[in-house]
Structures are given as structure tokens and as C-alpha cells.
Amino acid sequence: MSFKADDVQAVAHLARLAIDDSRVPDYARDLSRILDLVEQMNQVDTEKVDPLAHPLEMAQRMRDDDPRESVDREAYQAVAPEVRDGLYIVPRVVE
Amino acid sequence: MHELSLAEVSAALKRGEFSSEQLTRALLERIERIDPDLNSFITVDSESALAAARAADRRLADGGAGPLTGVPLAHKDIFCTRGLRTSCGSRMLDNFVSPYDATVVERLAAAGAVVLGKTNMDEFAMGSSNETSYYGPVRNPWDIERVPGGSSGGSAAAVAAALVPGATGTDTGGSIRQPAALCGITGLKPTYGRVSRWGMIAFASSLDQAGVFARTARDAAMLLQPMAGFDERDSTSAQDEVPDYLAQMEATDLDGLRIGLPKEFFGEGMDPVVSSVVHEAVKVLEGLGAELREVSLPSLGLSVPSYYVLAPAECSSNLSRFDGVRFGRRCDDPVDLEDMYKRSRGEGFGAEVQRRILIGTYVLSAGYYDAYYLKALKCRRLIRDELRAALEEVDVIAGPTSPETAFRLGDKTGDPVRMYLSDINTIGVNLAGLPGISVPAGFADGLPVGLQLVGGYFQEGRLLGVAHRFQEATEWHRRRPKVYL
Numbered sequence: 001m002s003f004k005a006d007d008v009q010a011v012a013h014l015a016r017l018a019i020d021d022s023r024v025p026d027y028a029r030d031l032s033r034i035l036d037l038v039e040q041m042n043q044v045d046t047e048k049v050d051p052l053a054h055p056l057e058m059a060q061r062m063r064d065d066d067p068r069e070s071v072d073r074e075a076y077q078a079v080a081p082e083v084r085d086g087l088y089i090v091p092r093v094v095e
Numbered sequence: 096m097h098e099l100s101l102a103e104v105s106a107a108l109k110r111g112e113f114s115s116e117q118l119t120r121a122l123l124e125r126i127e128r129i130d131p132d133l134n135s136f137i138t139v140d141s142e143s144a145l146a147a148a149r150a151a152d153r154r155l156a157d158g159g160a161g162p163l164t165g166v167p168l169a170h171k172d173i174f175c176t177r178g179l180r181t182s183c184g185s186r187m188l189d190n191f192v193s194p195y196d197a198t199v200v201e202r203l204a205a206a207g208a209v210v211l212g213k214t215n216m217d218e219f220a221m222g223s224s225n226e227t228s229y230y231g232p233v234r235n236p237w238d239i240e241r242v243p244g245g246s247s248g249g250s251a252a253a254v255a256a257a258l259v260p261g262a263t264g265t266d267t268g269g270s271i272r273q274p275a276a277l278c279g280i281t282g283l284k285p286t287y288g289r290v291s292r293w294g295m296i297a298f299a300s301s302l303d304q305a306g307v308f309a310r311t312a313r314d315a316a317m318l319l320q321p322m323a324g325f326d327e328r329d330s331t332s333a334q335d336e337v338p339d340y341l342a343q344m345e346a347t348d349l350d351g352l353r354i355g356l357p358k359e360f361f362g363e364g365m366d367p368v369v370s371s372v373v374h375e376a377v378k379v380l381e382g383l384g385a386e387l388r389e390v391s392l393p394s395l396g397l398s399v400p401s402y403y404v405l406a407p408a409e410c411s412s413n414l415s416r417f418d419g420v421r422f423g424r425r426c427d428d429p430v431d432l433e434d435m436y437k438r439s440r441g442e443g444f445g446a447e448v449q450r451r452i453l454i455g456t457y458v459l460s461a462g463y464y465d466a467y468y469l470k471a472l473k474c475r476r477l478i479r480d481e482l483r484a485a486l487e488e489v490d491v492i493a494g495p496t497s498p499e500t501a502f503r504l505g506d507k508t509g510d511p512v513r514m515y516l517s518d519i520n521t522i523g524v525n526l527a528g529l530p531g532i533s534v535p536a537g538f539a540d541g542l543p544v545g546l547q548l549v550g551g552y553f554q555e556g557r558l559l560g561v562a563h564r565f566q567e568a569t570e571w572h573r574r575r576p577k578v579y580l
Contacts, residue, residue: 008453018438018442020441035454037399038400038404038471044477046470049477052473052479055475055527088420090420093432
């Protein structure tokens with residue numbers, strides 16, 4: 001797989017990542033090399049192998065649905081870029 | 096005082112040879128003097144450290160002290176610390192002060208440890224050389240023109256230079272074991288799920304595991320003890336009972352212990368000097384009664400390729416939380432929401448993190464999922480099954496932690512794939528979720544070489560025991576970089 005400049009910008013858009021045009025050629029080269037490495041996986045036949053998402057194959061633990069101490073909203077919002085009246089402020093979404 | 100091991104510090108504090116405050120002051124002074132060379136700390140918190148030391152001294156006087164009471168430590172800057180900046184080595188979190196403590200931080204504080212500060216690391220733990228940090232590279236105390244390894248390079252360098260007797264780290268693909276090897280210290284990555292991930296900033300959630308750096312296996316056992324154990328706030332926390340690691344370590348007998356040597360651990364790209372140092376080290380274990388056997392892990396070569404699908408995939412998902420809304424960097428004057436997301440992330444993340452987000456997004460995108468992500472999960476099973484089968488035949492697997500000694504700064508930054516291959520012997524262990532330890536095994540051209548030992552699930556005690564017997568028989572772990580004696 002060889003990444004082109006357009007591919008880099010298309011994936012960057014999916015990832016909501018602004019990439020300066022000057023860096024695109026380097027990224028295209030690096031990502032192509034990484035995919036060449038990754039494609040070494042194709043040297044083995046895994047047709048009959050089940051995927052393994054988690055090393056210990058543990059079951060999802062359940063807990064009782066009972067109330068707990070809630071988070072301290074003020075402390076959590078103290079690190080936010082912009083807050084007003086307990087709400088996170090972002091640029092206008094709906095005109 | 097700085098030259099003492101963690102166990103020696105613990106005993107000296109109990110005997111009242113010096114106070115925790117005296118020791119803390121001495122180490123803080125040492126950090127101020129030496130760390131400008133190494134850059135191993137991102138944040139030093141003298142005030143809180145001294146307050147914790149004084150509290151520990153009161154407990155030592157009361158007789159209510161535990162083994163870690165008053166012992167100075169440092170945390171990798173990936174662990175959230177309440178009221179203290181947690182940057183994860185990133186510009187994205189340069190202004191982030193966590194509203195809560197990670198479980199690891201909480202448990203070590205409850206055990207009485209004194210935290211001197213937060214150590215430098217590759218940005219979001221993505222790197223093998225500590226060169227991707229927003230705060231600049233860490234330098235290896237054995238040769239400051241060389242890297243300390245990564246991603247927990249700051250913790251490793253700080254322990255190697257005796258700025259602190261122990262430190263925490265995290266290991267997703269080798270980020271504890273490889274820097275421990277390159278800095279000539281002991282580093283333990285426990286079984287996946289053994290130590291809580293709560294409050295540890297996520298990189299790849301099915302691989303991330305917290306662990307420890309120290310100068311001896313005994314010290315590592317002492318540090319691991321309070322960190323290990325079930326945490327209901329971490330949904331993948333292991334519920335298995337935590338044994339007494341020091342007791343298991345002391346009880347370990349090498350007589351008849353089966354040690355497997357996978358030929359794949361000594362494969363292509365291996366520095367022959369490193370390889371011979373590790374063979375010598377393994378002979379020491381044989382001399383102590385262990386039985387050496389060859390084992391085979393034919394799919395090990397798939398570990399780096401499959402890891403570079405799985406880890407970026409998980410990272411691209413985990414790092415989507417950094418959007419400029421609730422915490423972390425926000426760009427100036429965003430014109431709309433999308434512009435805010437894109438520019439905040441573009442400015443906040445460095446090149447390696449961006450590369451991994453791009454790869455991860457790509458392999459998860461429509462039409463590519465089966466070819467990459469699903470294929471990698473299948474390879475993961477092959478690798479896990481082979482390691483598990485080998486650990487039926489032998490008790491411990493051994494080999495070089497890293498294929499080479501510390502490389503020069505800048506040597507691999509131009510080629511990410513060459514950098515990735517530094518972790519060829521460590522990544523399989525993460526894919527399988529097994530515990531692994533790196534112990535100082537000797538030197539190649541004046542630079543430390545690490546011996547990696549891998550054990551079965553939840554056999555940290557045995558690994559520490561084998562490492563301890565090796566350290567009883569050798570002096571490599573006592574060697575210290577001359578400049579920082």
C-alpha cells in the first residue's frame with residue numbers, strides 16, 4: 001500500500017486532525033512504510049484462526065446498579081478551556 | 096543516601112539512621128544538580144514531597160510505618176495526580192491538572208511513599224527512545240549522547256542516575272522493559288490486569304499495564320506489592336488474589352527450573368555482543384540449577400506488524416477524547432466546531448502521535464477493517480497461543496530484552512519502522528498479556544544489556560525470584576554510571 005497526499009488528508013479529516021500541507025509528504029512516506037511492515041501479517045494463513053481481542057479473554061464484569069458518589073462538577077470543569085454556568089462552551093453549532 | 100537501594104532506604108528509615116525529610120531534601124538537591132543533564136523529570140514537586148516526608152517521619156516515630164513509609168518515588172507523567180500537572184509528555188495536556196489521583200498513585204501514597212515528581216516520557220507513551228516528548232528528550236545516564244529507551248525513559252534514567260530509588264512506569268509494547276535494559280536497571284511489567292489502569296492515561300487499553308522500575312528485584316517486589324490488586328473502577332482489573340511477592344521471591348528455587356530460550360529472540364537484527372552477554376547470563380542461571388531448553392515461537396515475527404495495527408487502532412479511539420472541549424489544549428479563535436477539533440488536535444499532538452492516529456483511523460475505516468484489524472487480532476491469537484504453549488513446556492522464557500544497547504539520539508527518528516523494530520522482543524509479551532521483567536545482564540561496549548524473563552500469567556513472584564537469584568550471583572545491577580555515582 002502506498003499512501004498519497006490525498007489519502008493522508010482524507011484520513012486526517014476522519015480523525016479530525018489538522019495537518020499542515022508541508023508535513024503531508026513525510027506522513028505519506030512514513031504511513032506507506034508502516035503499512036508495508038503491517039502487511040507482513042499476510043505471510044501467514046489465518047483463515048481458521050479466531051480473532052483475539054483481549055489477552056485474558058475475561059468476561060465483562062457486572063456491578064449492581066446502585067447510586068454512588070457523583071463527580072465534583074466544579075473540580076472537573078476547572079480544567080476545561082471554557083465554561084459558563086456549569087456548561088462547556090464550544091463554538092456555535094446551530095445558527 | 097542516594098546510592099542506597101529502596102530496601103536499604105526502608106530499613107535505614109526504620110532504624111532512624113536518617114529521616115525521610117533529610118533523604119527527600121538530598122534527592123531534591125541531587126535532581127536540581129544532575130537533572131539538567133538528563134531531563135528525566137517534567138515536574139518536580141518539592142513542597143508536597145517535603146510535606147509527605149514529614150508526615151512519613153511522624154508515622155515512623157509512631158511505629159505505624161509500613162515498608163514504603165517515607166520512601167521517595169517518582170511517577171511517570173501518565174498517571175493522574177490530583178493538583179499536580181499530568182502532561183503525558185504532550186503539548187495537548189501541558190496545562191492539565193488532574194482533579195483526581197490514579198489508583199496507582201492513591202495506593203502508593205496510602206503505603207506512605209513520598210512522590211518527588213513526574214517523569215518525562217514519550218508523548219502519550221508512543222515511542223521507544225523518549226524523543227517524542229513535548230518536553231524534550233531524556234538522556235541516558237550511561238552516555239548522554241544516547242537515548243534511555245522509551246516510553247518510560249524518564250523513570251528509567253532517574254532510577255539509573257540514583258535520583259530516586261524507584262519509579263512507576265507503563266508498558267504497552269515494552270515501555271518498561273526496554274528502557275530498564277538500556278539504562279541498566281530492573282523493570283517489571285506485570286500480567287495484564289494485575290495493576291489498575293484507572294487514572295492512567297490510556298494509549299492502547301487491551302495492552303497497557305502499569306509496573307515498576309528499581310535497582311533490584313527485591314525493590315521491585317516491594318513496590319509492586321501495594322500497587323497490585325483488584326480495582327472495581329477498572330473494568331479489566333484482575334480479581335485474582337495478590338500473593339506476598341517478597342515471600343514468593345525468597346522461596347524461588349532455581350534447581351530444576353526449566354528456562355526456555357526461543358531462537359526467535361536471538362534472530363535477525365540482534366547485536367551479536369548483546370546476544371553473547373545474554374547467553375552468558377543464562378549460563379549463570381544454569382549454574383544455579385536451572386535447566387535450559389530451546390523453545391520455538393514461529394509466529395513471533397508477526398508481533399511487530401500486528402501490534403502496529405492494534406495499538407494505533409486503540410490509540411486513535413482513545414485519543415478521540417482530546418477534542419478541546421472538556422480538558423487539554425484548545426486552539427485560538429475557532430471558527431466552528433470542526434475547526435476547533437482539527438486545529439486543537441493538530442496543535443496539541445506531536446508527529447508520532449499523529450502518525451499513529453492516522454494509521455489507527457485508516458485500519459479501522461470502512462473497507463479496511465477485515466484486512467488489517469481483524470487480521471491482526473487473528474495474529475494476536477497465534478502469538479498468544481504459542482507463548483502459552485511454550486510456557487507449558489518451560490517455567491520461564493528468557494532472551495535479550497532489546498536487540499541492541501542504547502542508540503544515539505536522533506539515530507532512528509527519521510524512520511519510524513526502524514524505531515518500532517526496537518521492541519521486537521517485548522511486544523509479543525504485551526499481545527499475550529504475560530508478565531515480563533528486564534534485569535541487568537552485563538555490558539556491551541560500556542553500555543548496559545538487559546536479560547528479559549517472561550513467565551506465566553500472574554507469576555510475577557516467580558519472575559522476581561529468578562531475577563533475585565540472578566542478582567545474588569552477579570554484580571551487574573550494582574554497576575552505576577560513573578558520572579552520577
